[in-house]
Amino acid sequence: xxxxxxxxxxxxxxxxxxxxxxxxxxxxxxxxxxxxxxxxxxxxxxxxxxxxxxxxxxxxxxxxxxxxxxxxxxxxxxxxxxxxxxxxxxxxxxxxxxxxxxxxxxxxx
Amino acid sequence: xxxxxxxxxxxxxxxxxxxxxxxxxxxxxxxxxxxxxxxxxxxxxxxxxxxxxxxxxxxxxxxxxxxxxxxxxxxxxxxxxxxxxxxxxxxxxxxxxxxxxxxxxxxxxxxxxxxxxxxxxx
Numbered sequence: 001x002x003x004x005x006x007x008x009x010x011x012x013x014x015x016x017x018x019x020x021x022x023x024x025x026x027x028x029x030x031x032x033x034x035x036x037x038x039x040x041x042x043x044x045x046x047x048x049x050x051x052x053x054x055x056x057x058x059x060x061x062x063x064x065x066x067x068x069x070x071x072x073x074x075x076x077x078x079x080x081x082x083x084x085x086x087x088x089x090x091x092x093x094x095x096x097x098x099x100x101x102x103x104x105x106x107x108x109x
Numbered sequence: 110x111x112x113x114x115x116x117x118x119x120x121x122x123x124x125x126x127x128x129x130x131x132x133x134x135x136x137x138x139x140x141x142x143x144x145x146x147x148x149x150x151x152x153x154x155x156x157x158x159x160x161x162x163x164x165x166x167x168x169x170x171x172x173x174x175x176x177x178x179x180x181x182x183x184x185x186x187x188x189x190x191x192x193x194x195x196x197x198x199x200x201x202x203x204x205x206x207x208x209x210x211x212x213x214x215x216x217x218x219x220x221x222x223x224x225x226x227x228x229x230x231x
Contacts, residue, residue, distance in 0.1 A: 097158070
């Protein structure tokens with residue numbers, strides 16, 4: 001069974017930069033895993049930020065970017081804003097099924 | 110603007126079948142570029158993908174749920190539906206429907222419903 005792992009929690013200062021990562025127990029994450037990143041705030045539905053590794057939707061703020069780093073999918077926030085405090089989930093396509101990571105709680109402090 | 114809306118019973122008894130419908134407005138469900146999916150989230154926990162369907166009825170499911178899940182589509186009503194059988198308390202969750210972009214190298218759950226809480230309890 002595929003397990004997708006994220007950092008449980010991270011803290012960043014306003015204006016700072018932080019990178020969240022997403023790994024698979026099946027091996028290195030590649031573009032073929034079509035990494036997606038979602039932001040979820042309490043009581044709200046998830047909102048897609050990044051799809052297929054690095055593509056942004058029209059609503060994705062410019063400070064969010066996606067990439068592959070050292071066999072992992074990565075979401076980088078540059079110039080963090082207080083409203084970026086949220087839970088972030090990655091999603092990978094693994095062996096014909098979509099698997100979510102456990103989520104990273106990002107605190108802006 | 111595309112909108113998705115989940116509907117169905119908020120309370121289901123153990124061992125019974127959970128049934129939800131997702132109504133799509135602001136766009137047609139008949140499109141070659143998209144699948145339509147279900148995702149759930151137990152209270153206080155993470156997200157879990159349940160399965161996807163396209164307008165012609167082609168499906169693929171989470172292997173851990175596949176034996177209990179059926180997703181269907183009704184193009185005349187611009188809706189798709191989820192049935193989950195033999196439910197237990199572990200199936201208590203907020204259930205979301207979403208549109209899934211699937212064209213060329215692009216894969217994205219882009220538009221989501223607001224979610225509906227289903228509680229499994231006697």
